[in-house]
Amino acid sequence: MKLMKHLFYAFALVALVYSCKNENKGASTNSTANQADTNKTERSGQAFITDDESRPTVLHIAIGSPDHTTLVAAVQAAELENALVNAGPLMVFAPTNEAFAALPEGTVENLLKPENKDALANILKYHVTPGNYSKDFLKKFKKLGQANNGYVQVEVVDGEPIIGGAKILASIPAGNGIVHVIDKVLLPPTEE
Numbered sequence: 001m002k003l004m005k006h007l008f009y010a011f012a013l014v015a016l017v018y019s020c021k022n023e024n025k026g027a028s029t030n031s032t033a034n035q036a037d038t039n040k041t042e043r044s045g046q047a048f049i050t051d052d053e054s055r056p057t058v059l060h061i062a063i064g065s066p067d068h069t070t071l072v073a074a075v076q077a078a079e080l081e082n083a084l085v086n087a088g089p090l091m092v093f094a095p096t097n098e099a100f101a102a103l104p105e106g107t108v109e110n111l112l113k114p115e116n117k118d119a120l121a122n123i124l125k126y127h128v129t130p131g132n133y134s135k136d137f138l139k140k141f142k143k144l145g146q147a148n149n150g151y152v153q154v155e156v157v158d159g160e161p162i163i164g165g166a167k168i169l170a171s172i173p174a175g176n177g178i179v180h181v182i183d184k185v186l187l188p189p190t191e192e
């Protein structure tokens with residue numbers, strides 16, 4: 001039953017992304033001056049290429065999820081979109097909006113400020129591991145090397161892998177890896 005639920009969510013996400021892209025095909029601008037202004041403010045890179053053919057990347061899965069709007073806002077504030085669409089494979093531990101809401105009041109707002117971009121990027125990179133491991137395969141690890149050069153602990157509790165204290169709620173395969181939805185924001189250990 002859980003597999004069917006996850007497949008339904010993955011299919012719904014793909015349909016949502018595809019339908020959003022089709023809605024924009026008819027839009028055009030008449031003014032070249034407006035188009036030039038828009039091009040100056042648009043961000044570029046692999047994350048911003050329109051692609052209706054391939055399987056969604058870990059970034060596009062997060063973008064299409066109503067439960068990950070805070071994560072997406074953080075990725076955009078840290079300007080890490082292009083890193084999350086590379087060939088990978090990437091394993092992303094994606095905290096839900098509820099996980100971000102459980103942080104002390106004002107934490108997310110403070111991290112989203114431009115002057116905290118580096119700290120935010122460090123935290124987000126702590127949620128990314130090279131590889132494409134299933135939830136069951138993660139039970140074989142004691143720790144995982146993260147993209148911020150840190151390590152996150154892996155425990156097995158009641159037969160389930162716990163990543164840095166977070167439970168895996170769902171796992172969604174992506175074109176460049178896998179997204180493990182988690183119930184807690186992973187915070188890198190502070191250096192003392």
